[in-house]
Amino acid sequence: DTAVSQTPKYLVTQMGNDKSIKCEQNLGHDTMYWYKQDSKKFLKIMFSYNNKELIINETVPNRFSPKSPDKAHLNLHINSLELGDSAVYFCASSPYSGTQAYNEQFFGPGTRLTVL
Amino acid sequence: AQSVTQLGSHVSVSEGALVLLRCNYSSSVPPYLFWYVQYPNQGLQLLLKYTTGATLVKGINGFEAEFKKSETSFHLTKPSAHMSDAAEYFCAVILMNTGFQKLVFGTGTRLLVSP
Numbered sequence: 672d673t674a675v676s677q678t679p680k681y682l683v684t685q686m687g688n689d690k691s692i693k694c695e696q697n698l699g700h701d702t703m704y705w706y707k708q709d710s711k712k713f714l715k716i717m718f719s720y721n722n723k724e725l726i727i728n729e730t731v732p733n734r735f736s737p738k739s740p741d742k743a744h745l746n747l748h749i750n751s752l753e754l755g756d757s758a759v760y761f762c763a764s765s766p767y768s769g770t771q772a773y774n775e776q777f778f779g780p781g782t783r784l785t786v787l
Numbered sequence: 788a789q790s791v792t793q794l795g796s797h798v799s800v801s802e803g804a805l806v807l808l809r810c811n812y813s814s815s816v817p818p819y820l821f822w823y824v825q826y827p828n829q830g831l832q833l834l835l836k837y838t839t840g841a842t843l844v845k846g847i848n849g850f851e852a853e854f855k856k857s858e859t860s861f862h863l864t865k866p867s868a869h870m871s872d873a874a875e876y877f878c879a880v881i882l883m884n885t886g887f888q889k890l891v892f893g894t895g896t897r898l899l900v901s902p
Contacts, residue, residue, distance in 0.1 A: 675830070704889075712875055714831075714892040726887045761830055776890065778830035 674698050675779035677762050683785045684752055691748045692782045694762030701767040702726075703745040704776065705737060708759040720745055721767060752786045759783050791820075791861075791878045793893035801901050806850075806865040808896045810878030813859065819881040820861040821890070822852055826874045834876075837861060848872070873900045 675696045684690055696703065704727075705717040719727035720739040734750040749756060762779040794809040812818050822834040835846025842854040852863045861878060878893040 712825075712895045712897075714877065714895075716889050716891075719887065719889065721887070727889055763831075775833050775836070778832070780830045781828075 675762055675764055675777050677760075677779040677782050679782060680780065681783050681785075683787065685787055686752055686754060688752050689748070689750045690752060690784070691746055692760055692762075692784070694745045694747070694779060696743055696762075696764040696777070696779075698764055698777060700764040700777075701742055702765050702774075703739065703742075704763040704765075705745065705747050706761040706763065706778075708761060708781070710758070714761070718745075718747075749784075752784075754786050757784055757786045790891055791880050791893040793876075793878050793896050795896055796894065797897045797899060799899040799901065800868045802870055803867050806863070806868045806872065806898065808863040808876050808878075808898065810852075810861045810863065810893060811859050812861060812878075812880050814880060820852075820854060821879040821881075822846065822850070822861075822863050823877045823879060823892075824848075824874050825877065825895075831877065834863070868898075868900050870900050870902065873898055 678693045702721045704719045706714050707717055708714045717729055717731050718737045722742050723739045736748045739745045759781045761781045763776040765776040766774040791810055791812045820837045823831040824834050825831050834850050835844045837844045837854045845851045850865045852861050854861050875895050875897050877895050879890045881888050882891045
């Protein structure tokens, strides 16, 4: 009955490879997010989707491409992995916010990506 | 632009002592403020939030925070630390982005609790 789940939990790969991280939420939320947490624990939003539509796209290299096949899933594909991509990636979801009052974001357990 | 600053990357307390984690915000409009906790190897969990209304906000696990507009602060406190409180704590503020909201996090404070 996990609310926000991510797979895999750990991902170790070589530079130059392409990899994907999957996220699923069973909360019925409309909005989903990807965050990156670096080695110093700094958390920054990367992307946000609302009902399968991209609404937030921060300054992220084009090698990162999110895909939302439906509003319960938001996957992150990374091409040509680099050493600097090593981080923990968190998925989150919330009810639709838009310009309305804030709705709590629920976070997944994270995926620790290590690029060698 | 809205942002938050957390003073002290590490805070150490003894079990039973007062916990005080500091957060200051900068915002041109009344902010929405949050504290999240991250236990080792886990995701983030919302501790408490301030949106409008009462400035003293109570959260889970005995934590509370007070919104002080005059000091632009939202410090997190707990009267008596427990070993299980050892974790990373993040203050965050809402930033409006082209009509959609996004969370902007502080750099985090690691709380260490000793017996």
